[in-house]
Amino acid sequence: MLQELADKPTILLVDDEKANLKILTDLLKPNAKTLVAKSGAQALQKAKDLFPDIILLDVVMPDMDGFEVIKKLKSDPSTQSIPVIFITGLTDVNFEEKGLELGACDYIQKPFHAAIVRARVQLHLQLLRQRRMLEELALIDPLTTIANRRKFEQVIDIELRSAMRTGEPLSIAVIDIDFFKQFNDTAGHSAGDMALAEVANGIQSQLKRPRDFVARIGGEEFVVVLPNTDSVSADMLLNQCRSAVASLKIPHPTATPYQVVTISSGGITCKPSSLSDKDDILNRADNMLYEAKNTGRNQVLWDELPN
Structure with a gap:
């Protein structure tokens, strides 16, 4: 699902003058949720804690000027992607050039002109929407419309850290997909593409919790990540996925034992004390998959790392 801005985007207003904050708040609040910071230090903390959609940042402030603030914003991975519009009464083009070189996306001059403030903020919010859509599309497998390997790499890193922090099993x-090369060779690649999409949907239909995750990681191979799930529950869920795919009754044109498209699965459950790096965990799951394929297919084989 593509990430959208909220109905009312969040804008952080940074200025040491209360009058300026009030003017900007009154101008923008009909169409946005506004946050305020009266210093550079406050701005940095609120940006990191609340992650606004856009920041309007005064250049001249007593404790830390806007140039120093944007340097710190752009050097922090958690805030570097937030668009920053400078607000300033300075007219020297050298200041404007410096701000743009540091990563500002625009300037708004003081005294404020209501129509210009609204127009420029709306322009950059629209650009932000478009950028987020492109970023999300880059994480989707276009054939099956589920997540791709790049997204899986992001998710597994997050879930490994979470499991280490919470003590939950992962x-x-x-x-x-069993005998998929034979399916493609006999039924054709167009039918193979349709089968991939149907299998992906069949697997995804069994994942009910918000953090349960499936991705296509290459060819006919998928990966499922189940946070806070023990081996018994995981084995049961993957068998549900196996049954869901078989129940699609996609005809397999070669002489397979089941005459329909089926899947084999291999899995591993890790406890925080036994967690290794993601490549090792994936390799162990792969080994279980190969065993499942070599001992009959259309089955789930599971292992659990000792504590």
């Missing part, structure tokens, strides 16, 4: 499964 289960990961690798799934492969």
Whole structure:
């Protein structure tokens, strides 16, 4: 699902003058949620804690000027992507050039002109929407419309850190479509593409919790990540995915034992004390998948790392 801005985007207004903050708040609040900071230090903390959609930043402030603030914003991975519009009464083009070189996306001059403030803020919010859509599309597998390997790499990093922090078990499964090369060779690549999309949908339909995750990581291979899931529950869920795919009854044109498209799965459950790096965990799940494929297919085999 594409990430959208909220109905009312959040704008952080940074100025040491209360009068300026009031003017900007009154101008923008009909169409946005406004936050205020009266110093550079406050701005940095609120940007990191609240992650606004856009920041309007005064250049001249007593404790830390806007140039120093934007340097710190752009050097922090958690805030570097937030668009910054400078607000200033300075007319020297050298100041404007410096701000743009530091990463500002625009300037708004004081005294404020209401129509210009609204127009420029709306322009950059629209550009932000478009950028986020492109970023999300880059994480989607276009054939199946589920997540791709790049997104999986992001998710597994997050869930590994979460499991280490909370002490919850983490289960990961690798799934492969049985005899898919023969399916493609016999039915054709167009039918193969349709089968991939149907299988992806069948797997995803069984993942009910918000953090349960599936991605296509290459060819006919998928990966499922199940946070806070023990081995018994994970095995049960992957068998539900296996049954869901078989129940699609996609005809397999070669002489397979089941005459329909099926999947094999191999999985691993890790406890925080046994967590290794993601490549090791994925390799262990892969090993279970190969065993499942070599001992009959259309089955789930599961392992659990010892504490």
